[in-house]
Amino acid sequence: MSRRTAFHGFALPRRARALPPAVAARTPSPELARQLLLKRAVKRDAVRSSGRRCVYCGTSVDLNSATLDHVHPVARGGASEFGNLVAACAPCNRLKGDLLPHEFFVRYPWAGVNFVRYARTVHRALKRGARRAVSLAMAA
Numbered sequence: 402m403s404r405r406t407a408f409h410g411f412a413l414p415r416r417a418r419a420l421p422p423a424v425a426a427r428t429p430s431p432e433l434a435r436q437l438l439l440k441r442a443v444k445r446d447a448v449r450s451s452g453r454r455c456v457y458c459g460t461s462v463d464l465n466s467a468t469l470d471h472v473h474p475v476a477r478g479g480a481s482e483f484g485n486l487v488a489a490c491a492p493c494n495r496l497k498g499d500l501l502p503h504e505f506f507v508r509y510p511w512a513g514v515n516f517v518r519y520a521r522t523v524h525r526a527l528k529r530g531a532r533r534a535v536s537l538a539m540a541a
């Protein structure tokens with residue numbers, strides 16, 4: 402895959418968007434509102450970059466049904482950054498829990514296959530690890 406295709410999923414928000422009024426009313430501080438907006442922007446890009454699919458099971462997701470998954474879990478030292486965040490459906494996110502990606506993919510090879518296919522904007526090391534875990538699981 403060329404560098405160009407691999408990175409074309411990053412899209413900057415065209416303009417600042419406001420939180421839905423119902424959410425804004427429940428948000429106590431401007432700082433928290435700012436973080437929420439940022440998270441929504443990241444999620445929007447993650448959903449867009451995976452072609453509106455859960456990167457683990459391939460089911461269709463939209464901005465409301467998708468969750469942001471840390472491929473390398475925060476609990477195990479992963480960062481909240483581009484390259485580690487993907488769109489996943491809630492059941493897959495729960496299933497993965499705090500498993501490291503290779504642990505998850507060895508246990509559920511179908512998730513690894515979909516991940517290689519749909520997670521276009523993750524670090525290439527994560528993708529390489531997924532490919533390795535899938536072939537390990539297939540060989541077993």
Ligand SMILES: [Zn+2]
Pocket residue numbers: 455456457458459460489490491492493494
């Ligand atoms: Zn899923």
